[in-house]
Amino acid sequence: MPYVPPTHTVERSLRATTGARIIAGVDEVGRGAWAGPVTVCAAVTGLRRPPEGLTDSKLLTPKRREELAVLLEKWVTAHSLGHASHEEIDEHGMTAALRLAAERALNALPVRPDAVILDGKHDYLGAPWRVRTVIKGDQSCVAVAAASVIAKVRRDKMMAELGADHADFCFAANAGYPSPVHKAALQERGPTPYHRLTWAYLDALPQWRHLRKPRLWAEQTVPEIEGQLGFDF
Incomplete structure (x- = not known):
């Protein structure tokens, strides 16, 4: 499949229809993991041309992701990260954990966004944020793609550090x-x-089933994902 670069089409639409000027792209990583936090990055990019090769982090090699992340952290107008720990995921469920992480990321930005572009079709953020969901936004929207790459690289480094004592x-x-x-x-x-x-x-x-904790939270609104379905040895 030929490379199709992300655009500012959604940002321009939000500017035209809502008057928004500061628009943050938001993406998460770690939703399907069995260990560690879920991490959300919020990135504000304006309408400038992004670094060459920007796309969804999952479509990049680890080496290229790390190279792009270094460029992006300097190129974006602003960015911040929010995390929800594995304990918070267990206590509140993934939908609430995603909301916590996203709110932490957005609230840590030096400027408050007028609108948020959220990757996917489910709005796990909600009011008071003005949200536009975009399926495959991490491929099609510049700000979301930038958030995708930064979030992935930063969480990968965090997990490497957490795993130092569990080789x-x-x-x-x-x-x-x-x-x-x-x-x-x-x-x-x-x-x-x-x-x-x-x-x-x-x-x-x-031999470890007794360690499983009961879910004390309501049914998730974000669909169940592969990370929760168990496995066969």
Whole structure:
């Protein structure tokens, strides 16, 4: 598939229809991981031409992601990150955790956005923010793509640091997401202090199933994702 660069089309539309001038692109990383926080980046870019090759972080090699992140952190008008811990995910559920992380990121910006472009089709942020959801916004919208890359690189580094004392889990390579090495370590050693304990992967681990915590929060409005569905060894 040929590379199609992201544009400022949505930003221009919001400016024209709502009068918004400060528009933040927001994207998350870590939703489908079994360990670690969910991280949200809010990025304000204006209408300037972005660095060459900008796109959804998942479509970039790790090396190119890191290179772009360095460029983007200097290029964006403003950016900030917010995190919701694995404990907060267990206590409140993923929808509420995403909202917490996004609010922390937006409130940490030096300027308050007039509007927010949120990647995906589900508005997990809500009032009082003026939100425009965009499916595959991390590929099509400059500000969301920038947020995607910065969030991914920063969370990957965080997970590598958290995993320093748990080498068998290879968090530096899998960032807490399911992988063969991660699954094997879970089976042998059980969850680390950074694992989400309300998630269904524990049901597939008879020797560790007793550690699973009950969900004390209402049904999620964000659809269930692969990270919660368990696995077969």
